[in-house]
Amino acid sequence: MKTSLVLTLGLLLASSVLAAPLADQGAVLQVLKTIDYRQHNSGDYKSLAYLEQKEKDKTDIAREALIYRRDDDEKLMILFTKPKGEAGKGYIRLDKNLWSYDPGTGKWDRRTERERIAGTDSRRADFDQSKLVEEYDATAKGEGKLGQFDVWELELHVKPNTDVAFPVVKLWVDEASGNVLKRQEFALSGRLMRTLYYPRWQKLYSESKKAEVWYPGEIRIYDEVEKENSTIVVLKSVDLRPLEANIFTKAWLEAKSR
């Protein structure tokens, strides 16, 4: 009863912010909170992901992977299933460490959390829960149009002593739905590094959250340094039912890789 009351109040607050000009800093923060809240699931999350990588002078590579998340414990696991050469490779985040596993060598390598996933333009954060409020301070840069959508333009700067891959991020948030439609990420030098488009947002009711969980059905990632490189991520078959309790272990990933 108490939970549903809090959720209802949260949604009411969120809907009051949506479709209105961002009057003050509180309103900007509320937009970020809404984005984070909508994508967060208090239970488990599993989805099928397709990654299509395009690189200059190289053949396009398509990969299929399973994404597992347990947001409350900050757990994340990515297991590649296709193509054959990549099948069994995976990533798992354990206690703020990202480990990658290669069944070919049977070795685990500790990686930085901000590393590219499987050499594509995607990163761990693209598959993980949104943590904009925790990582960034935002300021409103005004309202505008993105195609036919009315959007809020926000500029986010990393909070002190927080490690992120991109210290400056620009967001274009749909005023009507509150979804991020476009995201630009900048390096420390101020150079634009990646542009991401979110053309399709989908939602699913979560029993554990007792509310809807939003996820991007598709993410188009454009490398702004090597202009001809891009990656398309398609998320499908999202399942919010509880996963096995012991799934987020190296042993489980190794077993699945065999």
Added chain:
Amino acid sequence: MGQLFLIAVRNLVSHRRRTLMLGGAISGVTMLLVILLGLLNGIRSTILESATTLMTGHVNVGGFFKVTAGQSAPVVTHYQKVLEVVRANVPELDYVTERGRGWAKVVSETGSMQAGLSGIDIRNEPGFRHVVQVKQGSLDALNEPGTILIFEDQARRLGVRVGDVVTLSAYTLRGTANTVDVRVVAVARNVGLLSIFNAYVPAATLRALYALNEGSTGALLLYLKDIRDVPTVEARLREVLASAGFQIMDKDPRAFFQKFEVVNRQGWTGQKLDVTNWEDEVAFIQWTLTAVTWLSYVLIGILLIIIAVGIMNTLWIAIRERTREIGTLRAIGMQRTGVLAMFLVEAFSLSFAAALFGAALGLLACAAVNAAHLHAPLSVQLFLMREELHFAVRPSVLVGSILLITGCTTAISLIPSFLAARLQPVTAMHRVG
């Protein structure tokens, strides 16, 4: 002895065809040996010269800094303190330079490549100018921040020339993306494997890319007055740096970039120093030298066996042809040792003369190739560490080759000579044909 030598020479001259064939074979093997050893020495001296200038000192004090257990960077913080300890404890030191170390993506308008970046202060790099031959631009321009030196093939791959701007993209120690735009100020001639993945920027530019402060560098490269002091200096530095309170990594005789996997797997954070020598840092190319050395030995071994069989056969034929002569010599009083010596001197004379001729031919061939500045195929350049074929024939190698071939062929002729000496005079004189 003089008489034996005279008999040997007359016999060799009288059997001119046989002598020429066998002598030619021995000369050929000696020539090949000289050329192969010249090539090996050429590669070895190039590695020593190029690698110890471009990527390593005679002894290096490098290390890793880890912000988190899984995120290491080849950085030495507060390097001035390390330098003080080095200067105070290494009287063998000729000079020392500090080099930034990094790995970044170099992106141009038309291409990109991954490159190992070295942050250098060109004013303090006296050896650099001797090894790096600038084809376009100027090394001095590398004094200015925001500049880069790349090699010919890299320039081709990126589609850039002197004056063009490329972007360096990398992650800082804390994993934040960063970029620096740099202007190509020099394009140098390729130096084999090292020029595939090495590029040079001013130390300040590398620091800016990795958001490092002035007190940080990649490694201190120590150049000694005498390279033979390397083991002593290395061992001493390990001790004195440890006593000065620095954490020292266990000895791992590999290049620094081959250690990331191991270092990232270890749970420590903070700074650890790594003391290495030049051979450790070029260990990844040393295998090629070992492979070429062994291949040469196998090849020379096979050729020596062929020559040995040839010598034995020829001497067998000579003994058969001269059986009656041996019998007569034995009958008029020549001792068995005399007969043995006669055949040995003949084999020695032939081998020595042929080996001498072969060595001279080998030396000439090496000199001709060096003078012609022949370009090696790209795949070969990787191992040669330079564009051109270069042979370094030392006098010791020349003498050694002559002695080896002469010694082996003379030794192998002991068997037929010994058998000839054992012939009974009566049997030998009655031998028909």
